[in-house]
Amino acid sequence: MVTLGLALLSAITVAPVAAAGDPIVVIVNAANPVENLTVGELKKLFMSDRSKWDTGKSVAPVMVVAGAPERTAFLKAVCGMSDADFTKYFMQAAFAGKSATPPKEVGSAAAVKAFVGGSPGGIGFVKAGDFHGDGSDGGVKAVKIEGAAASDSGYKLKM
């Protein structure tokens, strides 16, 4: 019983805490045939510079709300921008009359996966700890970035 309690304590005290250097997994709808994206393509997809996939489906980017560490790291690595710059970019694009729609914002990694899984053209990103890749993520799949999977040493998208 004591040991059961100790086991319980051990389990409780080990929580998935995101750390610097943890990969950020880019996910798309499982029906999307795309397997690999470049950072340049990712930038276009998230900055509304490309509106359709090769399949003809509308691109539907989604991300967690401002302040989430994976979002901050993603915007810096892919778009070269801070959160404020990213928001200002879409404001200025709208003011310039461009057809630029900012990514949908949701409150959690689970909501990102749910949105991408429910949208044929959905694309989003989550921390590696929030993506299991065992079929329990609900109709989404991970894509390689510049030919590397999130578990590879040369993977570029990290926190």
Add this chain to the structure above:
Amino acid sequence: MAGACAERWDGLAEENMKTLFSQSMNKVFGFFLLSACLAVSAHAQQAPNPPTNQDEVNKQLLRRLQELEDEVRQLKAQPAAVAAAPAPAPEPPSAMEMPAVNEVAPRLKLNFFGDLGYQIGHYYGPTNAFELSEFDMFATARISDRVSLLGEILFTGQADNSVGLDIERLYIKYRHNDYFAATIGRIHTDIGYYNTAFNRGDYFQTTIGRPAMYEFDDQGGFMPMQDLGVVLDGKIPSGKLGLNYVLEVTNGRAYGINVEPAQNSTDGNNSKAVNVNISAKPEWGHGLDMGFSVRHDYLSDVNNLHVSELIPVVYVVYTDSKYEFLNEASLIRHAMPGGPVFHTSAFYSQISRGFGPYRPYFRYSYVNAPETDPIYGNDTEIPEVGRINGPTLGLRYDFTPHSAVKVEYDREGMDGQKSTNGASAQFAFTF
């Protein structure tokens, strides 16, 4: 003891802890099993130990359980949204701190822009003055997946202290795909880079004033910045080169003192202005934007003036979060029917670098129009352009994500006149 543990477990299995466990279970489960196995083994080995040691262990365990109960109570006290995110994350900034496009209805987005300032020096006038510069009401609406509307109403402080009202832009746009969109309405002309990049929103542009070659034509500028007509635009399939095109067919500009430059309902002649802008944003450029535009129009007035005007502009621009480097040049050609040809040269170069919220900047502008030019040298048509050149030096400070204060010094040399100096300050904001 077994009952006690079971009770503890029941307590811990409440909603918050369930959420905590469910999101970390995959990682934790293996560790849990391993711990349990080790524990069974340890229990077998500990059985012969004296009861006092077991009591100490039990006491330690109870203390730890008590600590955990406290943690559970703290978790329960937090909002449900926090419980849904097991990994501790920095609290996102509040909506008040982030600039945003305001959605006032499912299809309508509305933003206001404004700027107020203070001006000193002969460059602006004989006296110093506070200034109401502009108040801009900007709305967009998406009425279907492919059709959108844009409307912009502008209130501008005038030199005679009145406030002018202008429908700055109003158009409807059909976007078929990334490669083709069609627009009809009153637009800002896609000449070069600056005019459509910054439009009227002084909040977006780094500096207080625009480069001399891009001064608005209804405020003394000499290039056609606004027009009415149709626009076709989109991407050109070009892979990583990132080519884009814009084609405008518009009424063209009216010339004359106290004449509205944009021909809103009548055109002085049947010929239409045509403007083509080709630009490239190469994928490898990371903020590089370069291109050219060429616009042609025939200028007419009540005096039967009929001048062929050609406005070519080339530009190379680099912008990212830190650096801004804008360079544009033009050689405007005016030709009388069967007569002489006149050229007006113009360029500017602007550089700035961000240091956190501070951004110092420098710009040099140059315009030189011949005195004999039938349009720019004839002050019965528009104010004479002549030669204008000089530096601008300033500092921008973004004191919130949606408001900035700028201070700026200008020195302007004019053909045949003494150079003038001016200083100005501006508060530019959006809400």
